[in-house]
Amino acid sequence: MQVIILDTPEQVAEKSAQWVTELIEQKPAAVLGLATGSTPISLYQLLVEQYRQGVLSFANVTTFNLDEYHNIAAENLQSYRTFMQKHLFEHVDIAVSRTFLPTCSAEQNPRLQGEEYEQLIKAKGGIDLQILGIGANGHIGFNEPTSSLASRTRIKTLTKQTLADNSRLFTQDEVQPTMAMTMGIATILEANHVLLMATGENKASAVKQMITGPLNAMCPASALQLHQHAVIIIDKAAASELTEQDYFLWADKEQRKVTDDHGLLTVC
Numbered sequence: 001m002q003v004i005i006l007d008t009p010e011q012v013a014e015k016s017a018q019w020v021t022e023l024i025e026q027k028p029a030a031v032l033g034l035a036t037g038s039t040p041i042s043l044y045q046l047l048v049e050q051y052r053q054g055v056l057s058f059a060n061v062t063t064f065n066l067d068e069y070h071n072i073a074a075e076n077l078q079s080y081r082t083f084m085q086k087h088l089f090e091h092v093d094i095a096v097s098r099t100f101l102p103t104c105s106a107e108q109n110p111r112l113q114g115e116e117y118e119q120l121i122k123a124k125g126g127i128d129l130q131i132l133g134i135g136a137n138g139h140i141g142f143n144e145p146t147s148s149l150a151s152r153t154r155i156k157t158l159t160k161q162t163l164a165d166n167s168r169l170f171t172q173d174e175v176q177p178t179m180a181m182t183m184g185i186a187t188i189l190e191a192n193h194v195l196l197m198a199t200g201e202n203k204a205s206a207v208k209q210m211i212t213g214p215l216n217a218m219c220p221a222s223a224l225q226l227h228q229h230a231v232i233i234i235d236k237a238a239a240s241e242l243t244e245q246d247y248f249l250w251a252d253k254e255q256r257k258v259t260d261d262h263g264l265l266t267v268c
């Protein structure tokens, strides 16, 4: 696990954007795993800016989102399809036909839909870089605490904490879905690289458990300890409960000597 601690959320977005940019430069037909939530919005803004400046193209990129609410219409303002359109897809040269989310309507069988999503990821050659956020309860995607570490794309019931955390995003007239389709933990672990972004003090406890806690289904993000190429990019507030901060800051400085010559993707 490579842990990069930066001063501000803006720097977290900038560093994360560098990883995505480097990947697409090296592999224009990259397969990106994408996340929704507040944290990656500033990353997407930077990617859009780079596209507008003509230094980045998504023309050959394929994307797979981590999750989508169960039985939600794509055009619903609360769907993760709408979120991705609004924050990234509408503003860059990506082919919408190469952007995928794990959808499941009321008429569809969640198990079959999950299996199909897994097959599709495989058919596209697997995910090169998976972007992740982390829930205050340690979830990644909608893999809530107690999720099997061997889980695959499937339907999950959200916890009360996640529903409360996300309720700020819904108006009084909107129904907040309680179930979602999500890539599983084993699906996420199969990505070539994973990049988890976290900012703010409310993530500090989950971040600590993820990095230094026991591998434990109660903190699904701790499964990233098993990943060969995981980079965790966090701000000081999210790092505030880590007792190993000094080591991570020093290690990052040392690593930069290597990445300056060989690129970010060579050290993780």
Ligand code: PGA
Binding pocket: 036, 037, 038, 039, 040, 132, 133, 134, 135, 136, 139, 140, 141
């Ligand atoms: P947030 O969500 O970025 O809105 O904090 C992260 C997550 O729940 O994965």
